[in-house]
Amino acid sequence: MSSITVGHAHDDHAAHAHAGGFLSTYVFSKDHKIIGLQFLFSTLIWFLIGGLLALGIRWQVAWPWAEMPVIGKMLFANEGGQISPEFYTILFTMHATVMIFFVIIPILAGAFGNYLIPLMIGADDMAFPTINMLSYWFMWPAFIAIGSSFFVEGGAAKSGWTSYPPLSLTDWNGQTLWLIGLTLVGVSSMMGSVNYMTTIIQMRAPGMTMFRLPMTIWGMFITAILQAFALPVLTAAGFMQLTDRMFGTGFFIPEGWSVNNAAAASGGGQPLLWQHLFWFYSHPAVYIMILPAMGMVSDIIACFSRKPLFGYKPMVYSIAGIAGLGFIVWGHHMFVSGMNPALGMTFMVSTMMIALPSAIKTFNWLGTVWGGHIQFTTPMLFALSFVAMFIIGGLSGIFMAATPVDIFIHDTYFIVAHFHYVLFAGTAMGVFGAIYFWFPKMFGRMMNETAGKIHFFFTFLFLNGTFFTMHILGVVGFPRRLADPYHYQTFHHLQPLNEFITYCAIGMVAVQVIFAANFILSMFLGPKAGRNPWHANGLEWQAPSPPGHGNFDFQPVIYRGPYEYNSPESSKDYYPQNEPPPGAHPEPPSPPIY
Amino acid sequence: MGKFWALVFLLVPVLGVACFVFAPVYQHWLPIDVSQEGHTIDHLFYFILWLTGVVFVGTEIALFWFMLRYDGAANRKVNYTHGSHSLEIIWTIIPAATLLFIAIYQMNAWADSKIRNPAAGPDGILGTADDMPPTVEVTARQFEWRLRYPGKNGILGDQDDVHVVNDLRLPVQEEILVDLKSADVLHSFFLPNLRVKQDAVPGMKIPVWFRATEKGSFDIVCAELCGWGHYKMKGRVTFVSRGEFDEWLDEKYREQTATVDSQVAQGDVE
Amino acid sequence: MTHHGHQHVHGSMHDDAHAGDHGHDVGISKYIYVFLALCVLTGASFFTYSSLWPFHSQPAIGWTFMMAVSCTKAMLVILFFMHVKYEANWKYVLTIPAAFMSLFLLLALVPDIGMRSRWTAEERQQFMAEPRDAGHGEEHPEEHAEPAAH
Amino acid sequence: MATAHATAHDDHAHGHVGLEYHPGLPISNGKLIVWLFLSTEIMFFAGLIGTYIVLRFGAPTWPLPHEVHLSEPIGAFNTFVLICSSVSVVLCMESAKKNNTSAAKGWLLTTFVLGCVFLGVKMYEYNAKFSHGIYPALPHSRIYEKANLNYASAVRLRLEALRSGLDAESAAIKERYAEDPAGLEQNADLAEINERLALVSKLTADAQAVETTAATANNIIASRAALNGLANKIMPLGHHPGDESGDAHHGLNDEHPWLKLPIVIPGGNMWASTYFLLTGFHAIHVIVGLIVFAMMIPMTLGVMATGFIENIGLYWHFVDLVWIFLFPLLYLF
Ligand code: HEA
C-alpha cells in the first residue's frame, strides 16, 4: 500500500487546527512553515526595495546628474531632482546590504530553509520552535535599524557594503545603524543555523540516512555550518568597528591617523585587519548565498528531467569541499589591498582550487539533464538558467583568481558582472525556480504557468543584457562605485553601453510585476494543487498541501534516496522516498497514526 | 516548446561570444598598454579568456543540445543512471590540471608586479648601498593626489622636494618607483594604461613600480571608494623624455621657491 | 498565552546519553582531583611572574610554558567538567574544524597585521612607540622629520 | 544504527501525530544545540583573541603589566574564583542527578556568588585603570605612545587648563569671603589651592623648559633625553622589582592624583583597546551566565533538571575556558 494514499481526508487540514488565536498562529507563530512564509514575504518586499535602489544606481551611471523623472523632485528636492554624489554612495551601499543581508541570505536559509527542512526530512517542526520564532523576530530590529538609517542625519551607511575602515569610521550615524543592523541579522542567522543543524542531525524520519537526504537539505546543512563558523568572526569585527567608532579604540587605524585635520587618533591598529576579518566571513558568505540554491536547483532539475540526479555522492562531497575550501580563500578580495604579496600567492592557489568542486557540480547537472525526459515547466527553466548563468559567473571568477589579471580588473565592472552573475543570475534565478516549484506546497495552489514562462523569458533576456555587457565595461577598466565615470577620458565612450544596460535593468525590474501579480493572485485563485503536482519523490510532496500543524498525517518511513525517477522498480515514473518497495514490507514498519 | 527554450538558451553562448568579438571593434576593450610589463597581464587575460571561452561555449552548447535532444515531448526512453565513476574522475582531473596549470603559470607575472621590488637594487636585498631611491612619493587624500619629487639631491623629505598636485610627470623608458601613501582613508592608485593598481593604505608606504614605453598623457583613476568625492579624484600621468622631465622639475622647483619667497616676503608663512 | 511551546523532552534519548557514563561515574572525588590540578596549574603559570622564575630574560620560554599550561587546563575542563571524555566521536567533528579554522585565521593575519610595521609610512612612525630595547642611543634618520617643520 | 524511539511532542493537545525520528547522535537536542552554539562562540573568541595576538606581537612594543596598573595576583585570584565556580556547577549537576535538590540549590548559589565575586573584582580592576587615565581613547585617555613634542605640548596644555581652573576656584572663594578677611585666611581650601597653584607654576616652567630644549636642541639625543625626563617624572616606566602591588609608581601623577597629566605608555593605546575588548566581552558572557543562574534559583533542581543544568554548565565552563587563556595572555605575557 502506498503511503501517499494514506490520509487523503486530511488534504484540507488547515494550519490552524488548534485554537491559538490569530497572533500566535500567524504572527508569533512557532510553526516552521509560518515562520518560513514570514521570511519569504519580508524578503520579497526587501527584494523590491533593493531592486529600486539598483535602478537608482543605474540611472546615475547612465545619465549622471540628470534629473530623475517623476520621483526626482520628490526625493532630491534640494539637489534639483538629481542624485548627489553622496547619495550615490548610499545607493550602492544600501542596495548591496539589502540584497545580501535582507534578501538572499534570509530567503535561502530563513524562508526555504525553514519551510523545507522539517518537511523534507520527515519532522513535524524544527528542534527548537521558540528559537526559530526568535530568529525571525530578531530580523525586525535589523529591518528598523537599516530602514530608519535613511532618515538619520547624514543619511544611511555610505562606505560600501564592505565598510572598509577608516572611511567607515568617518561616516555618520548611518554607519552605526548599519553595524547594529548587521549584528542583529547575525544573531538571527546564528539562531537559525544551530537550530537547522540540530534538526537535520536529530530529527530525520526512520530510514532517512544522511545519504538519502535531498540536495536541498545538504545545501542547507552545509550552509548552516558555514554560518556557524564564519559569522561569529564578522560579529567580532563588527563590534571592533563599533568600539572604534563609539569608544575610540584603534583596531583599524594606524597611530597618528587623522582625517580632515582633526586631532590625531590614538590608533595602533591596521586598516587591513578589518578586510581580513570581513572577508573571512564574507567569502564563505558568498557560498552561503549559493549552496542552498544549488541544492534546490539539483532537486528541481532531477524532478523535471525525470531521472536520478547524476552523481549524488560527488555532489554532496563537492558541496562539502566548497565549504571547506571556502574558508581559506578570502584573501582573493585583497590582492591589491596592500596585503603581503606572498600571502596573495597562497590565496591565489586556493582560489583556483575552489573552482574544482564547482566544476564537478556543473558537470553533474549536465549529466542529469543528459538522457532525461525534460519537462519544460517554469521551475525547470529557472533551474536550467541557474546552471547556464552560474557557469558564466564562475568562469569570470577565474579571471579574478588570477592575481596579475586581478590587478587590472579589481574594482572594475568586471567584478560587478561576476557577482551579479552568481548572485542574481545564479541564486536569485534559483530562488525564483524554487518559488515556482514549492509554491503549490506552500499555498496549496498552482502558479500560472504561462505567466511564469513570460516572466522567465524576459527576466532571462534582460538579465543577460544587463550583466553580460558589464564584463565589457570591466575589460575597459571602468571602475565600480563611481558616481560619474565620465569624469575620466578613458571611459567617455562607454556611455551608450551604460545606457543600454540601464534600459535592460529597467526592463528587468518591470517584468517582475508579472511575477508579483502571478504570486499574489495564485495564492487565492490558482487551481488547487493536491499533494504532489509535480510527481516528485521528496517527502514534502507526500504531506498535505499546505501541510497542517505537525506536517505529516502519517508516520514517514524512508526506503530510498529522493531521486528515483523512472526507476525500473516502479511502474510509475517516480518513486516516492517513503513508498515501500514491492514485496519487501507489505506494511510500513510503523502503521500510520492519526 | 522544448525547441524554443533550447534556442533561447543557445542565445547565451552565441550572443556572449558575439559580445566579446565585437567589443574590440568598437574600442570597448583593454585600453592601450604603454607599459613594459603590462603585456604579460594582457597575455594572461587572453589566455584565460580563451580557456574559459572554450569551457563556456562547450558547456552552454551541451546544455542547449541536451535540452533540444531530450525534450520530454519526444517521449524517448529515459536513461536511468545514478552516475558514472569514470566520468567523475575525468571531469575532476582535467579541470584540476588546468587550474593548477594556470595557478603556476601566472606566478611569475605576479612576482614581477608585486614581489620583485626594484627598490632593492641589483642585489635584490633591501637596505644595502645599491638600493634604488623612489622616483616620486604619491600621497592620496580626499580627493586628490599629492605628489612629491625628491628634487635635485635625490632625497625625499627635505627642503629640496618638489610638490605637485594631480599632475604626475615621469620620464619614459625608465624604471619608476613610487612610494604610495594615504593621508586619510583608503584609495587606490590605478593606471589603466599601465596595468597598475595598488591601494593606498593609511599608515603604510607601499612600493609600486612600472616602466612606460611610450610618451603620452593618461588617466590616474582612484579605484577604491574614498568618500563622496571618490568619482572626481582624477589625476593625470604624463610620460615625457628624461630631458623634458628634468626641465619640468626644475621649473616646478623654481615656481615653488618663488611662491614661498613671496609668501615669506608678505609674512604669509607661520 | 495558551501555547505550550514545543520543548522536546527526549526522555529515552537522555538515557542513551549517559549510557556510556555509568562505568566512569566515580562521583565527586573525580571533580575534586581535577579542581586541585587546575589550582596547581594556575599556580604554575603564576609562577612565571615570581622572581624565582629563571627565564625572565627569555620571555618566549615563559609564553610557551604558559600556553602549554593553559592548554592542559583547558583539556581538563573540557574532558571532565564538560564530560567530553565520555562523549562519542562527534566531539571531534565539532572541535577539530573549529580549532583549524581559528589557527588558520591567526596564521593568515600574521604577515599583514602581525608584521604591520614592515611597510610603515614615516607619518606613522612619528607617532608610533619605539621598541623598548632601541634605547636612546641609535636613532632612525627619518624620525628627524618630526614637528620641527611646524 | 538503532532507531531511537523518541516522542517529539509531549503535549497531544495539538491534535497531530507524534513522529518517530532517527537521531544521528546519542545526545539530547538541547545538549547538541548548546555544543553547536559553543562552537560558534569558539570562532567569536578566536576572532577576538586572534586579533589581540597579532596586534600585540606585531606592536613595536607593549606595556609591562605594572605600567598599566595590571596586577597579576588579582588576575590569578580571579582565575581561581572562576575555577571554583566551574567545580560548583558540576557539583550542582551531580547533586541534581542524585535528586538531592537542596545540595544542588546550594551549589547553584555558590556558583552565582562566585560569578558575582569575579565581576566585582573585574570592576575593581577597571577602576584602577580608569583612575589612572587608562581608557581606550580620547577624551578620557591620557596615554601617549612616545615622549615627543606633541606630548610636551599636551602636558603644557593640561597644566594651563589646571591653572585657569584653580585660578577660578580661588577667585570664587575670595569672592565668598570678600567681607571676612579673617575667615579667608583660615580657609583650608584656599591654602590648598595656593599650594596647588605653586606646584602647577613650577611644573609649567619645567615643561616649557623641556619644550624649548626639545625644539631647539641641535642634537636629537639631548632633545630626547629632555622629553623622556619629563615623561618619566610624570609616570616612571619600567619594571620595578620588589613593588608587587602593581600600583607603587612614584611619579607626579601618583603623588598628586589631581594633576591628571598626560602619560607616556609605549603601546598603551592598543593595550587598552584590546584589554577592554577582551575582558569586556568575557564579562558580558559572565553576566549572561549569571542571569540564567538567577532565573534558576526558584527552580526545583532535581533529576528532571539535570539536562538543563548540564547545558548551562557547558556554557559556564566555556566562559571559564576563555578566561583560562585570557589570564596568561593579558596578565603574564
Ligand atoms: C554567490 C556568490 C559567489 C560565488 C559562488 C562566487 C564564486 C567565485 N568567486 Fe566571487 N565574488 C562574489 C560572489 C561570489 N563568487 C562577490 C559578491 C564578490 C565581490 C564582493 C565585492 O567586492 O563587493 C566576488 C568577488 C570575487 C573576487 C574578488 C575580485 C576583486 O575584488 O578583485 C574573486 C577573486 O578571485 C572571486 C573569485 C571567485 C571564484 C574563483 C569563484 C568560484 O567558486 C567559481 C567556480 C565556478 C566555475 C569555475 C564555473 C563552473 C566550472 C566549470 C564549468 C568547470 C571548468 C572550469 C575551468 C577548468 C576553469 N570572486
Ligand code: HEA
Ligand atoms: C544578491 C545580491 C544582488 C542582487 C540581486 C542585485 C541586483 C541588481 N544589481 Fe547589484 N549589487 C550587489 C548585489 C546585488 N545586486 C552588490 C553586493 C553590489 C556591490 C555594492 C558595493 O559596491 O558596495 C552591487 C552593486 C551594483 C552595481 C554597481 C554600483 C557601483 O559599483 O557603482 C550595479 C550597477 O549597475 C548594480 C545593479 C543591479 C541591478 C540592475 C540589479 C537587478 O538585478 C535588480 C533587479 C531587481 C529585482 C528583479 C527585484 C524585483 C522584485 C521582486 C521579484 C519582488 C516581487 C515582489 C513581491 C511578490 C511582493 N548592483
Ligand code: CUA
Ligand atoms: Cu580616492 Cu577613491
Ligand SMILES: [Cu+2]
Ligand atoms: Cu570571495
